[in-house]
Amino acid sequence: MLGADFRPYKVIFPIMTALFLTPATAQELVISAPEEIEDALRASSLTRVALAEETTTSQDIVAAAKADYRRFVSALYAKGYYSATVSIEIDGREVSSLSPFETPAQVATISVAVDPGPLFRFGRAEVTPLAPDTELPDEFQTGEPALSGLISQAARAAVQGWRDQGHAKVAVAGQSVTANHADAELDVTVTLDTGPRLTFGNLEITGNEDVRTERVEAMIGFEPGMQFSDDNLDTIQRRVQRTGAFRFALVKEAEVANPDDTIDILVEVQEEQKRRLGFGGEIGSSDGVSLTAFWFHRNLLGGAERLRFDVALSREIEDNAELEYLVGTSFVKPSVFAPEGDFRTSISISREASESFREDIFEFNIGFDYRLTEDLFTYGGLRLTTTRTDLRPEKRDFLIVGAPFGLVYDNREITTDAREGIYAKAELFPFLGQRDADDGARLTVDARYYRSFAEESLTLAARGQLGSVFNARSGAVPESFLFLSGGGGTVRGQPFESLGVDRNGTVGSGEGFAGLSLEARYRLTDTIGAVGFFDYGFITEGDVFTGSGKSHSGAGLGLRYDTPVGPIRLDIAAPVGGDTDDGVQFYFGLGQSF
Template identity: 40%
Template sequence: MARTTLLPRFLGVALTAAALPAPAQQLDFTVDTEDKSVTSALQGASLLYAGQDQADRDPRDVLAAARADYSRLVNALYGQGYYGGTVKILVDGREAAALSPFAAPDRIGTVTVEVDPGPQFTFGDVSIGPRAPGSTAPDAFQPGAPAHSTAVQAAVDDAVSDWRDAGRAKAAVTGQSVIADHRTQTLDAQINLAPGPVVTLGNLVQTTPSAVRADRIQVIAGLPTGETYSPDEVEEAAQRLRRTGAFASVAVTEADTLGPGDTMDVELALADEKPRRFGFGAELASLEGLTISGFWMHRNFLGGAERLRVDAEISHIGTSLDTLDASLTGRLDIPAALGTDNDVFFELEGGYYQEPGFEFGIGAGGVGVHRRFTPELEGEIGLAYAYAVFKTDFGNIDFSYVSIPGNLTWDRRDNALDPTTGTYVFAELEPLYEFNNEAFAARGTVDARAYYNVA
């Protein structure tokens, strides 16, 4: 008679049971208020609320979240102007703050969060000073306004920013007194500032190596050394370098201390982008056949952040050799070739196209200048020459002309990739003179858009 044992079966059942996920903890989250914005702010600050849908949360993680939520919820109450609220967090009936984080229970069933915001405080005696000439405290930081702690921080940031805009790069808070009076339900706040001296911009000091030549980096950045400090000028110097496309990362840092004559250097840390890039594509259409295209680009062609791009395309493949079209274009952009914000570009283009009844080839070249007038306004103007030959049943016709293409772009959108507000205007004009017929002509286009957020 064969022997049997229950051990393997029992062990298998035990292992299966151990592998099952623990049941999800139940979260009861209540806020004693009818103000939905307060409830929403508290829920947004709570780690427990954010993780309530996770079915397999470890009890240690739940306990850690519960203990962290005390300060997070209190800070959220301060942000809404409530300074006398109470926060209670119970883990299976026990206060989370009393539980040791090193002795979490094996299982947690219910977590209860109860918040009583109490009365909302308003601002009482508030002041920030001294302030920059012509600046005022924001409306949200005035006596009688809801005493949001975020309004205090925003008012401080604005006051310091106003001084920095006035050339005081080292403006800072030197003292503060913030008192919540629970009898009057008011918040008094006195913030003392030290504007510091008017600062002169020093040198742009490069702290990391780059394949782009150091002298070109200085010219492209265009930091106005010797002029009064402006945070916008420092940021614009970084943006100029980013726009070249030669750098994967551009970071500017103001020096901690001032030099002789209240000058301040700006440190520059760069990380180069990979210099070469290429791509290709293909498109198939039932009537027009196959189109293949590709490009090759170098982001630092001559060592000065010059960008060279070559594009090629062949279309109507597979239909007939008599309908093939081909084109090849190239453009070289030299940033700051004529000084900061004044780029020079060269373009070459060649193509051969076949249409019903005629075919033509064209070659063109041009040189131009791209100027960035402001962060919102930029333009180009150039000089171009083109020669084209048309082959028809009646013979060959050639054209030779010179043109002066130009364009302006005025972009005031909030986001170029996903705009919701603002305006965009692009206008171009190209007068030309055709030599064979001794004729003048011109073409122009305007693209104007306005965006309004209806949400």
């Protein structure tokens, strides 16, 4: 009998404490298995994870060990073993035999013993029916190791093949997997229900608040009756996002096809913040100080039109250096005449100055951009440039009218701190000159390559630049059309714009330029990186291909500190070649050098 003073909690509380809060000390996981599968077993083990996280109760250890039976079997299937035996013991007792009320007070050793049995190979390996040109994994065939992952890969490839043919609702209708233990073979048959071939039905756009629906439709270029494909869905998403008006876009087909074998396309968007203000700056020991600011509107007229204003100020360190500036505005209307075609216009006034000249510039541009592929676009239009140039003491007025044409290729994932990819831009600008200007053409090329190694801890980067003016005499084109070398952007370690052609004892601009920059970027921590670099510059009198010229070079080391808006850059460089050196130079700014 229970006494009158019996209290249930005096019994229940100690039992629950012993059951759930018993400390587990001196824990060790020992796996006994063939070497070719031991790593896979250890990687799949929840017990290993629990021990690594210093789980302190034996109840948790037992629960993790029991879950490992299923996880180990899945890991063995993935390696092609379908007749394995798995034993998991805690201090000599099989875990599967432990009652929930028999949790050991202490856990010292968790022992895993696995006999994988024979490696199974595919006997029959079929997915049916297959769409034309469908490529299944090469290893999914008779006689190859029967890795379980290959079955799902083959099924996904077969489904994708039918989706590419317009069968949006293709699905796996049946799957037969039979293990023949006597012959160590796995027979697999996957059957698909392809459903009908579908075409695009209605377009349903949701989430847009200020961007008009008809403008989103124009950006997409959606045509009812187009055959369904995932490539077309990807194109729709890319076209919507490239405008910059939306934070994200989700494009998918409707859950159910329509009775007329069409399927509606659902586009869900979230608009980006309309306005943005930004600032930037750089400091160099000879380059001086440069400051930039911009403001833009992403949706000026309700059609994702972009209006932008830019201001830039810079001044070299020398006492007699003049202030240089730029004030400009640009307007872009996306998807004009075609989903991938944008109308663009801009206007700017600026001043450029050096030891040998001062030039006030007015420039007006109007034209179109057209995206040829996801990574490649072209542009063209008309450009009007007027300048008043002081060549000290001679003064000249130039009027230039021309038609620039360019190509841009860019497959970098991150533009502010690229790790992989290529960026290349080439522009040819034939022009007619009036007043003091000659007719001619100007060519510029900027190509960059990035390749990373060791899990992106090391990035090698290279940049080549080329510029040239053809068929126009020096002094018969604006100075802003010509080239100087030295400082950030060309050759670090050499004074800013110190290499050119001789002009009455001063450094004048040359008609040709070639530059090369090489960098090795190494990440020391998640946020700090070190850089070693070499820069080379060549300026010619006459065009870059036939003219004579001079060169200089520099090399140095730098540090990078990652921020949400890009790395903060500090470079220290010294001259290596040429006769324009002026000691060690330093550069401080935001973003990689290229």
